[in-house]
Amino acid sequence: MRPSGRAPNQLRSVTLEPTFNKYAEGSCFVKFGNTHVLCTASVDKKIPAFLRKTGKGWITAEFGMLPRSTHIRNDREAVNGKQRGRTQEIQRLIGRSLRAVTKLTDMSEIQIKIDCDVIQADGGTRAAAITGSYVALYLAFKNLISSNVLSVMPLTGQVAAVSCGIYNKIPVLDLDYNEDIACQVDSNFVLNGIGEIIEIQGTAEGAVFTKDEFLDLLDLAQQGISNLIELQRNVLNL
Amino acid sequence: MRPSGRAPNQLRSVTLEPTFNKYAEGSCFVKFGNTHVLCTASVDKKIPAFLRKTGKGWITAEFGMLPRSTHIRNDREAVNGKQRGRTQEIQRLIGRSLRAVTKLTDMSEIQIKIDCDVIQADGGTRAAAITGSYVALYLAFKNLISSNVLSVMPLTGQVAAVSCGIYNKIPVLDLDYNEDIACQVDSNFVLNGIGEIIEIQGTAEGAVFTKDEFLDLLDLAQQGISNLIELQRNVLNL
Amino acid sequence: MRPSGRAPNQLRSVTLEPTFNKYAEGSCFVKFGNTHVLCTASVDKKIPAFLRKTGKGWITAEFGMLPRSTHIRNDREAVNGKQRGRTQEIQRLIGRSLRAVTKLTDMSEIQIKIDCDVIQADGGTRAAAITGSYVALYLAFKNLISSNVLSVMPLTGQVAAVSCGIYNKIPVLDLDYNEDIACQVDSNFVLNGIGEIIEIQGTAEGAVFTKDEFLDLLDLAQQGISNLIELQRNVLNL
């Protein structure tokens, strides 16, 4: 029995609110239950030095959590003077995931900076951030096409993410915080619109898991992500 | 004529949404028109070293702006490794303003940490932050009283803030971004519930102003803030 | 009765020693009683990026306090690895104040860097710093004119500053440290040579003040600053 009463393969209520921000070229406010993340996509005419004169663009991401997005207030990273290791891990993952569905050579030496800021965290923040960032990124590209900066859509497919874990020995989809802190295995799956794998992370701190258990988690993820992909298509009218 | 079509003494539409955050002891999502600020008040049992064994509590504040809260994306302070001077100025102002209406000796060696995070900026961020933080702080204190941690309400009055300026030679209330970048004089007023002054800041970069002009601004501020005070009373049922 | 025995509207003994430093293009060692500040103005051929090719110049300021300029030794900011919030507030104020009396378009893409270093602090450090920096800046501009780098004096007027406060319920001019830590209201005024306002800051930590009290402080400031303006004229032979 899950603390939330959900079925093992049941997502939390997920909503995607596009264009919540009046300045960003693309934006999306994503909620996975009580996990709330603001995602913006900002167009930057400057690309990293290693891409200059290559004709390629770039997508990078930054991630942050408001100090009181969590049960206990966390120190503000800007005050500490550095980002935590976990923050850097997540923002690198978001960037890789979005680049995996983008044809960089269609971006014409433009950089898109994704910002994912968690205003309330209840597990699955990186999954929500990836799922919402795709929407923000799509909208930013559409803006660049409307304004004739780009001529084709650089996105080659959709991308969404979900966490899965083994909780009370049962594989479950879309862990919330109560499950996250008590589960034996914690994994994150980033898949594209047709269920292929972009990124897999599976961790068993203080435990282990078998190949079969891992395949169960992957099955759950494929089910859940197909729903997220559908939701993205709805808000973007794809 | 103001860009927004407002009368010189007209506030933008202001809303205060208390308890937007499910974890914080007190919280308020404040909007001054298109300026949107999330305010949380977090109880911390540890007080600063200089107050230990004095029986006094403390209120401190931190301020941040999401990178794409602005027209042009700003660097993330956590990535830069330090807070900007402007950020520090504002968070110090928020802390002083709230302490000015709090009897620290009634706080029983508890610290409240205020976090104000701007998710969209259209001028007046510090004023909105102070106005919303008061609500978050009040709710946190009420929580501490309900749970018998405190026996009396440490707040001795209300506090709210607004910016005023001279725009096209006319004193106007509650500057938005278009006015802010074009005005000759920019000032911020922090007043208590009966119109007394807690903090005044007036700046004329590349210009000057007279005593009479300053008094006009103060008059506008007193009008505007009495409305903000009323709004606070409504949402808090005071 | 003031701790120093001064009348409420009496400045401390103020001295301005121009050209104390043999390298700087302009310099002034300013004393407000026991508050001693070294001010230098350094010409820099590089201007900030946002001003390149605009024909405009820039004035910026940095502020510091020697570790033992205070009663109790303060940590050295260079060792801590960052400037305090208060330091940043003050150096931003100094820069704004000087730019308010300078026609940047007459500076020909030159930057002047002001350094104010407090070697002994007894209240009013930012007021002394602004008052002395004006002298240093004037001398630097004169040097640039003598050497035919500039053709006209970019300064459009003088600027000086003083702090005022309400001490034992009486408005007093030019607070020293003993008054500063005990006063109900602390304010800083930056005025130009004809008494117009460039910057006003009034703070009542743990208290409030009325419009009339504020006007009393402004009156004191105008008196005091007219004396400082006169002193500047004397040392500069204006």
Place this chain on the structure above:
Amino acid sequence: MRPSGRAPNQLRSVTLEPTFNKYAEGSCFVKFGNTHVLCTASVDKKIPAFLRKTGKGWITAEFGMLPRSTHIRNDREAVNGKQRGRTQEIQRLIGRSLRAVTKLTDMSEIQIKIDCDVIQADGGTRAAAITGSYVALYLAFKNLISSNVLSVMPLTGQVAAVSCGIYNKIPVLDLDYNEDIACQVDSNFVLNGIGEIIEIQGTAEGAVFTKDEFLDLLDLAQQGISNLIELQRNVLNL
């Protein structure tokens, strides 16, 4: 055909040199072909604050690469003033992997700090670091048992790691640098002594992969890691 001429399921020549360092409680110099990593395990009587008075111990890891461990010299992190995101990702992975085979409640509030420093990098640095760190950690625990600080061996099993990838469309084991930069899929597997999964990371930057491809990689990893486990047993006389 692999650049090195190896068969798809062939490890590079792997050596483990225990106790290369005369001070550390445990140490191992590990080589995966031209990837050379120095691993030390240092006993620290201080544990992190969150574990005090719990009876539990802790294992943490730090990772670094000498500036010229790579083809092109990298900036020294100590000079830059911060660790890269990739560095933090790796050191967190090493710590989790070792804790997964350790019974922390048998460590008696002792902390072991693992340091992995790469002196030459040719792909697979994190895999080599984990494989070598296990040896260093085992030796440190044996030392603590010999000196009667611990009474039982806290390790509950072995742990080793290897990278696998899809290179020229063929799944291959133990990627070297030439394969790493050209492969479509890059994955790291951390397994225990009986082939169970501790951590899985699979990344397809600019590509995707299927479940079957992933299972092929896992198969390779299980073969390769069983060899590494055997090598560890040999040098430790298990």
Place this chain on the structure above:
Amino acid sequence: MRPSGRAPNQLRSVTLEPTFNKYAEGSCFVKFGNTHVLCTASVDKKIPAFLRKTGKGWITAEFGMLPRSTHIRNDREAVNGKQRGRTQEIQRLIGRSLRAVTKLTDMSEIQIKIDCDVIQADGGTRAAAITGSYVALYLAFKNLISSNVLSVMPLTGQVAAVSCGIYNKIPVLDLDYNEDIACQVDSNFVLNGIGEIIEIQGTAEGAVFTKDEFLDLLDLAQQGISNLIELQRNVLNL
């Protein structure tokens, strides 16, 4: 011929102004010609952790240069966020030099923090800093004895320093800036009151020197320092 017209073995005009600072327990404003350094000695009841419960005290030093103490303005270290390597070298030297003439076991777990801040630099800053710091330190100790915190003077002798170099092939005493940048060999000598050596540093960037040349420099240093020792005795009435 030296640029200043001095004889090879001639010091610049040296002055020591004790107690220039009204707060510090000991202070001295030292001038070696146009090199001007403010030295303060601050008593700190907290000693470094490694000395707690040993009965020993400690002396540490910090060094800084005002940004425009030099011909060309230097960046402010507090703005850069770190001290330069040269700064750290010098402050470590000052601390060692003073500890060499102090019986730490007579300091009763008190720490003295020396601050040396250069307000104008014309060569020989570290030598001036050491020479002036001794005076500040002596005065601080005298204060501690007067106030019965210490019962005996912990200083076991005097210490002073001077730079020497080979300029135009001739060994000269007390290099000024013009000599410093042009000399073949640059050395610093720290000697005690009877000419014994506490610290020697000799550097030949882009050149070399012989034992005999070095002995010539040492001879000059012994002459010069005996004068500095005498000056210290005069201002301290020893």
Place this chain on the structure above:
Amino acid sequence: MRPSGRAPNQLRSVTLEPTFNKYAEGSCFVKFGNTHVLCTASVDKKIPAFLRKTGKGWITAEFGMLPRSTHIRNDREAVNGKQRGRTQEIQRLIGRSLRAVTKLTDMSEIQIKIDCDVIQADGGTRAAAITGSYVALYLAFKNLISSNVLSVMPLTGQVAAVSCGIYNKIPVLDLDYNEDIACQVDSNFVLNGIGEIIEIQGTAEGAVFTKDEFLDLLDLAQQGISNLIELQRNVLNL
């Protein structure tokens, strides 16, 4: 009697292993007994700004100690976010020493970056680092000549270093850790191939020494360094 049983003028066993690193243009693994240092020389086509368009090259050095190179584990500087003062002192010394035997005008606007990383420390780390770096530098220059980037060897001579000290009142050569922590005087000598002095550092913390004692140390250093110079010639076939 020395703890190691060596004669007063006896070096530890010294070995120089050239080209230990497969990527660096020059490298040397140097051992002075149990002090083990990895030295690499990396060619960098970018030179510091102050040398652009001068036709000159540059040599710079960075130094580091692995956390467990010492008896007690030291904090990792990259984690602390800054290099220690001692580290900076040493890396500046290495750079100066190598530049002293290099004709920078023969380097053709190329920079060589030396990295010295201590993997085990038993006293004399800076001396070993300088001695080994010379070998790495020589090899890098030879590479640049072979590849026709440089036409002449910029090195004008050899350089090596050793520490000497007064231990139990006897001058001894090449201090190991046990002697280092117990000696009255600690000095480092950097000499060229014919015994001339490049750099001298002598320190007597809590003690003093005389000219004659210093000359004894210099004599020892000249003996020891002539052996190191010979060793360098052997491995480089000079």
